[in-house]
Amino acid sequence: MTSAAAIAIGLSAYSVPAWADNTLDVAIIGEADTLDPMLSTKDVVSIVTQHFVETLYTFDANWNVAPLLAVDLPEISDDGRTYRIALRQGITFHDGSSMDSADVVASLQRWTEMASRGKAVADRIEAIEAVDANTVEIRMTEPYSPLLSLLAFSNSAAAIYPEEVLGEALSAIVGTGPYKIIEHVPDQYLQLGRFEGYQARDEEPNGPAGGRLQLADEIRFIPVPDPNTRVEGLLSGQYDFADGLPAESYARIAESEAAEPVLLRPFGWPIFAINHKDGLLTDLNVRKALQAALPHDDMMFAAFGDDNFFIVDAPMYPEGWTWRNDAGTELYNQNDQARAAELLDAAGYEGTPLRILTSRQYEFHFKMAEVAKMALEAAGFAVQMDVVDWATLGQRRNDPALWDIYITHSPFLPEPALTSLYSATSRLGWAEPDKEATLAAFTTATDQAEREALFADLQKAVFEDVGFIKIGGFNALQGQRAGMTGVNPSPWPYFWNAKAE
The missing domain is CATH 3.40.190.10 (Periplasmic binding protein-like II)
Known part of the structure; x- marks a missing residue:
């Protein structure tokens, strides 16, 4: 043909x-496997659902938190623990019912139970209550600096629904958009x-x-x-x-x-998400072997082909971002298969296949996986490539028995805590105790300089414990009429x- x-x-x-x-x-790029944005961190779900489901807050063009269904930014108590949120009046759901505080409270409570980002903050929330029909109060057990960014994000979203449709599964997709x-x-x-x-x-x-x-x-x-x-x-x-x-x-x-191109520069970073719950990569030496073997230059070139579209860059944030630092970056892009083989020997590796879950709907994911497979096999890994459609990948990654690595990507986000990979409650299950203590301190601190120093410690933990692997940075291409x-x-x-x- x-x-x-x-x-x-x-x-x-x-x-x-x-x-x-x-x-x-x-x-x-494919079917959105759910129309409930609480239940997914997939970009394709965020893209479609933000048109019909809304949140209390959103981001403006400069990534500042801005009100959406809320009247304004919240009143925050002097101790940083209580957020009082006035709701816009006259907001109607698609089913004709009016939004009030009961809907918002019930939606936010479901978010803490069902959404990955909501679950990550649930143990910091003392109560979510209605003050009156048009006011909601969130009380925290301690200050939590990323809260407003979490409430503003359309991904694993704190979406507001009518109380009547709520349940583990929604009885109907009814929003205010x-x-x-x-x-x-x-x-x-x-x-x-x-x-x-x-x-x-x-x-x-x-x-x-x-x-x-x-x-x-x-x-x-x-x-x-x-x-x-x-x-x-x-x-x-x-x-x-x-x-x-x-x-x-x-x-x-x-x-x-x-048509004309729409170039997002810089866009984000490809990620090898690592299974800390089950399988080969629960062993630190095997994770270190994986990290040592990967040829980041070759992977990024195979994925994008044109260096106008990528950069081989270790820090979690690009040049010009306040969160950029060099902690732990000496462990990036080792491309040392001999060292990886030594680490596999230390782990007593016996040839169990390393399962890489990927999709061709994001073709650059697949191309990176192909190059990684060759380098990993050269280091002594047996590699099993599981290539599925994106919707199936989204389902399989929920079961830690089915994968060791899944390949994904993320835009650079204004608040690091929006990246759920750092949280022990994410699909990765990365729960190393020192990292957990650092993450708790980072999200509790309110002084920006202190938060930047703590994020450097968090980034160092990513490299030293191999929490997940950033492959590089890339620009993204869209197109319009x-x-x-x-x-x-x-x-x-x-x-x-x-x-x-």
């Missing part, structure tokens, strides 16, 4: 019926339409903060797992926006009259202010 024929088949497989003229068609779900055909499309009862904020749009304007009548999110199909659909005019595009498509998009306006470059692109010419 010719590549052109394959692309044609790929495009037709993801074609959807035409509806309103003022519709934005957005190609995403500018769009509501019209129809969902899994693996084909998620169709959203304007919510006529939406109450936008009065402020000017400022990143995700401020007014969320319903410029499009409908938004359709179309799962397109093949990255080349996403590129071709963008260039042909089938899609108004496409996420997660391969670096090598940049020139074609830039030269096209139909030529002349499209209102889509700010973001790891989680949003389309309430977007208009396609």
